[in-house]
Ligand SMILES: NC(=O)C1=CN([C@@H]2O[C@H](COP(=O)(O)OP(=O)(O)OC[C@H]3O[C@@H](n4cnc5c(N)ncnc54)[C@H](OP(=O)(O)O)[C@@H]3O)[C@@H](O)[C@H]2O)C=CC1
């Protein structure tokens with residue numbers, strides 16, 4: 304087919320796609336905002352495009368290069384006198400900033416230095432993050448981002464992302480138009496009600512979408528300008544914040560019921576109207592009483608993905624598949640016990656059951672019986688069914704009541720113990736010793752974030768299991784020496800999945816997320832674990848290879864989207880891994896004419 308080609312947004316290198324994908328108006332220019340179609344009575348936003356130079360260029364994070372502007376650029380862009388004479392390379396700038404960041408004692412100081420850099424020189428920020436990912440991930444992401452959200456009001460200097468509060472009800476579309484970028488591919492949105500395991504942080508949850516999207520770019524190669532962090536401020540029930548003079552959000556209790564639903568619906572409608580069908584909307588850190596409903600309600604009309612339910616499930620399934628190489632057996636031959644039956648817990652449980660069903664051809668209802676969950680009231684069993692939230696009901700198996708985790712471990716005798724409770728120190732010595740007494744190599748995952756909420760520490764897991772646990776955590780822990788051997792805990796965090804998953808969705812032009820795409824992401828991640836990793840007890844590959852890993856995840860996800868008929872970008876690239884790599888944003892400075 305003869306097709307007109309154009310550059311795909313979000314691709315650093317020119318990528319080829321079919322012009323038929325883009326809605327065009329006369330003259331071939333996209334009328335994304337309907338300005339050309341607007342009647343005289345309709346209001347339009349007066350967008351202008353200008354070339355930055357001089358002082359404005361130095362103040363524009365996207366184009367600022369600091370002392371890396373060369374002589375010619377300083378001349379042609381009116382920078383003479385605005386910079387000292389030295390010209391330095393991006394590499395030297397990177398070394399200097401890393402040196403400075405390492406001087407800070409407190410993680411929060413490092414976080415603030417990174418945020419300053421992001422707001423001052425975007426490419427340098429991403430170069431640092433990509434080149435030093437293992438060192439800086441805990442700074443811009445969990446655990447430090449949790450502390451940053453708790454103190455967001457005090458450390459707030461310049462706004463990041465888009466704040467949409469109840470005050471903007473009826474005007475959400477207009478608010479979206481205030482955002483300076485027009486070609487958005489991924490939105491991460493929160494309402495701040497369940498920020499990590501820290502509870503309701505209201506409007507201060509903004510640190511999470513900002514951090515997640517920084518990872519979309521650094522780890523997954525999505526262009527920064529294509530990423531939009533959004534916080535929906537529907538109030539907060541956190542009394543401490545409501546009484547905090549530095550709190551930055553609405554001082555009112557959370558909207559609920561119809562008011563909440565209408566507000567969210569206006570938001571979802573406005574996003575589609577403004578950015579089209581193919582913007583990926585990632586729900587993040589919503590409380591479970593809204594999260595499941597939002598996913599179900601918008602899963603058939605919008606391109607939505609819940610990171611806490613789906614991304615976490617995909618990363619944990621991958622870790623379990625890899626762990627089988629260390630402990631033996633098939634997924635179906637293991638018994639699983641969760642502490643925590645919310646978004647993460649039931650999301651993971653369902654994907655494990657789905658994969659077991661796929662492997663064994665047994666009905667999913669049968670496969671679920673291998674999986675048990677404990678919530679704050681004890682083991683989830685059939686006699687509790689009536690009072691359970693809907694997402695727990697499939698896990699209410701026949702069993703007598705069991706009141707606590709230790710008794711559940713002793714009764715169920717799991718080989719895999721997974722913590723998704725948001726409560727720290729709940730995998731006690733007795734619990735770890737018990738599971739280690741009937742498993743040669745128990746699999747123990749303490750997924751709750753941040754570090755303070757981890758169900759147990761790495762040191763506790765290895766010591767109490769006498770070095771036998773296959774162990775991973777949601778937030779990073781240092782390696783532990785036990786009995787003369789170094790044990791390296793992996794980081795079981797959805798950060799392995801969502802950046803590559805998002806890239807796969809965007810590059811294939813997928814119009815919906817399907818469970819099989821989560822399985823494809825999971826499978827691709829598990830394939831990246833090497834023998835060298837296994838030898839250290841790792842069930843995840845190191846983050847230092849994450850861009851390569853993300854390209855493989857993206858390719859597998861895109862391949863599945865094509866197979867399912869959900870991909871709209873034609874023609875399908877032959878080599879999806881190469882294509883994914885070619886689409887990735889590079890933070891290297893550009894030369895300006
Ligand atoms: N590593 C990763 O990639 C990810 C980690 N997480 C972490 O997982 C944690 C949970 O998140 P999420 O599932 O969304 O939260 P939810 O609020 O949806 O679920 C929490 C669950 O834990 C249960 N629970 C709370 N306290 C206890 C307790 N003391 N004993 C037993 N059960 C308890 C709750 O019980 P009840 O229902 O009775 O209230 C609920 O079922 C958070 O810390 C989050 O940071 C989340 C996503 C990804």
Ligand SMILES: CC(=O)C(=O)O
Pocket residue numbers: 445498499500588610611751752777796797798
């Ligand atoms: C990692 C993550 O998404 C969470 O803890 O909520």
Ligand SMILES: [Mg+2]
Pocket residue numbers: 499587588610611
């Ligand atoms: Mg989350």
